[in-house]
Amino acid sequence: MSKKIANKAAWAIVITMLSVGAFYPFISPYNAADFSFRPLMDPSTAHLLGTDEMGHDLLSMLLAGFRITLTIALAAALISTFIGTVLAVACAYYKNWVDTVIVKLTELFIIVPEIVVLLFFAVLAKPGVYNTILAIALFSWSKVARIIRAKSITAIEKEKIQYTLLLKGSIWHVLIKMWRELYPAVATMFIFQCSKAAVYESTLAFFGIGDPLAITWGRMIRTALNYEGIFTGGAYLWYLLPPIACVCIFVVALSVLAYDFERE
């Protein structure tokens, strides 16, 4: 029973977060870019989470963060899951050298941590939301490829799929035929990639490499940590913790969903 409740709660959280991301201009008290308020105000009825040292309203910034962070997460996850799945099926379908090359490539990403490679290229690229999405997507597909490849290789050995091979079906025919077998794993990986992309986005911002203009949770955490007096007063309570909580809730809700998919 409790599992069902956790699952429902996770769906509710994810859907709420997505709708906040979609409709935040209607609920946000101020414009997030507006820095005309008195800096470093404590929470009050006018500013529920107070203001930062520049004079931004923190609640508005947090709400604005929903849209960009979630967009980055979804877009990067979509691209990386797609790349990973296609490469994985190609491994199973073509075997031989195609398989070897792709496996070596995924191994390379395991040996050198994705995040270090990602940082390396993010430093070179022009900072911006699109580049962040691309960087995350292009450097995080390796785990998807690894897991889906294992599934594809067992799936392609199944007799119902071998029949398509016997009829000289193309890789797309095989992919469509295998979809029923792969779908749970792909869905799990997509959810997993969403959460990973959110983590990577905040990590990039934490290292100071994200888009300096885009308001994301990661950037809020970074500016909060850069603020000297964050731990001395109570500022961390309304400055640092809300974006951290948002990242954590999002990621945990996703992992509950992914866990449920995985077992089906």
Add this chain to the structure above:
Amino acid sequence: MNILLEAVGLNKKFNGNTTVLNNVCLKIRRGGIAALIGESGGGKTTLCRVFTGLEKASSGKVLFKGKELGTLRGRSFDDCASLQYIFQDPYAALEEESTVSSVLQEPVNMCSRRGRDYMPPQEALTWAGLAGAAFLGRKIKTLSGGQRQRVSLARSLITRPDLIIADECTAMLDAQAAAEIGRIFKKLNQKLGLSFLIVTHDAQFLYQVVDYIYVLHEGAIVEAGPKDRVLNIPSAGYTREYMESMWEIEGGGLIEQDHLCQPQ
């Protein structure tokens, strides 16, 4: 003499040292029904998979209608379509959730895309002894093992093949269902001139369906000849032992069940 399929000196080794096939030579006549018998693990399945191109022989070649067949990727669609394969496990060979008509639609699509003449699914089902339009709409998971195996057979018939290779296709069926499959094979052979290569353990098949027998022992063909000679005056020691054991086990049973397998 009209040879449909010919194997010339096939060798197959796994992991470099385990010999699975040892210089196998065999010829299948057009319009014949050949049986391949031998102990489990003796290389029968591997031989079938080499014929269908799912596996690659270490050396030797396979000739189909006089021209050499490569691996699956090297074959033309016509070759693939005219050499069909029926899998052993009717429960694994068909997608549980799809309907009979969508299973039969796959070869139809492949044929029409490549401009090959095909048999309408209705007609193929009739040949397989599953008449009735209502049958097309049924889900695979509602069918019995025998019915599934006949759907597999109908699927193979759609491409209008010349040769059907059936790998122990009755091993998982009860006696009646197996006898029914045998009757259908015989009918297809007489009316459509289809040739068969059947791997089997079933004494009924040997006595009533096939006309030529190959005995495979430890990866090599130890005996080959017309049914009557191999069954009654086996020459190789292994075949003799096999036949004696078969008589010891099946002795009484064979005569009782005779009526089940009378060709119509």
Add this chain to the structure above:
Amino acid sequence: MFVSASDLHVLNTVLPEETFNSFKEYYAPEKPVAEQLAIYIKNLVRFDLGSSFYYKMPVAEIIAGRIGWTLLLSFVSISISALLGIPMGLNAARRGGRGGKYLLSCFMALQSLPVFVLAIVFQLLFCFKFHIFPSGGAYTLGMNANIIDLSVDVVKHSVLPVIILVLVELPPIFSLTYNVCARTKEEPYVEMARYFNLSDRLIKFKYVLKNSLPEILSKMNIQFLYAISGILFVEVVFSYPGIGTLLKVAASSRDYPLLQGILLITGFYGVVINLIFELIIKKVNPRF
């Protein structure tokens, strides 16, 4: 890994003039790509990784001075996680039931959190709120003490980072062991062993563990490689003087040679870990 002219063009906008010029001279982007690569490899063989423009020092020297701290954290945390995680996973899988599953879901949630977030929260709680542990560094600066006091000081500084690392490294090892063993337990040969009347102890060690271990080890090696990124973040939060803090400086100051050096050294670390595991797996099961 070398610099192309277009990369340099990007760097031109972020670097001070003089650094940029020395950099340009060192990497010589106007030469053909093959020649650049040859120069790069030649330098690499001599352990010359170029020179950092933030520290104005050879990259190899900077990394050599820092890597010890990172290795200390990684080996301590990894050993603790493996020694705790494998027996926990095996026992949870053997008992079956709900306990293991609940522990697994808690661990799943914990595992998915960004490591640096976890580190910040811990730092907030244990350093700033309760003042149990020092908030940063690997040792108290300017301390002039004997070897024993110094070791105690180092241990005190590394307790919190290690706890956090164990918290993120343990879950994957636990769930990996749990999943593999739970799957092995369902194998027909384990059930058959009961029909042969084998004792529970024999089934646990000779059947479940013996057949799970190769798979656990071959997958754990990946977990260890993932762990390195966790170590880097924890270091940043606790300003631990290892590779991680270096990475942060390099990334935020766009110190290209330093980043490249870190990339290389982490890659090298990965290769070494892989080799070690390959040896262990060969020892455990000659069949793999």
Add this chain to the structure above:
Amino acid sequence: MIVELRKFKARHGGQAAWFNYPDLELEQGQCVVLMGKTGCGKTTLLNALFQYSFPGEVDYEKAEILGVDWRDRGKNSYGLVSYMPQYAQSGLNPSLTVGEQIDLVRRCCFHPVENPYAYFEELGLKKDITERYPFEISGGMKQRVALLLGFIKKPALFVLDEPSSALDYITLVKTVNFLKRRKEESCAILMVSHHSGFAAGIADKVKVLREG
């Protein structure tokens, strides 16, 4: 009496239909073969009686195995009963050699067979397979090794589920002869098979199950 069943019913978890079984009595040194169409509940009966943890329910007036009521069978119920499910071919530990497995099984028996290698010849197995791992020997051999392992503890009752499927005739004959000899050594055998010839070779009694 080795096995005695009266008004025994069983059903799998989640399924609505109960299987009703005819009364069954099995005495020492006897062999009873259960036959019937696919889906008549042959395997379910063996699972209900002998599986380590049966996922379903049973109901009976009397069900005694070796004189012990079914519900009272304890942890050591396999001390004198050997059960060989359908998947016996994959029932060997893949990372121990055949010889190591024979030794392990012998260590856990009350009165093990003195010389298990005497069975090798009867089953047509070569001595040198003791050095091999299960993945190095054929399916038919694995099945026979599993059979041999089951007999090491000198069981009073041996239960087999479809031992004939996927075996070729030569192996089948050897298996039949082996089982016959064990029967003569006063081991009771309960077997499910759809292979009439195989069953006829050993059975003292044949029970045909009907659906429902």
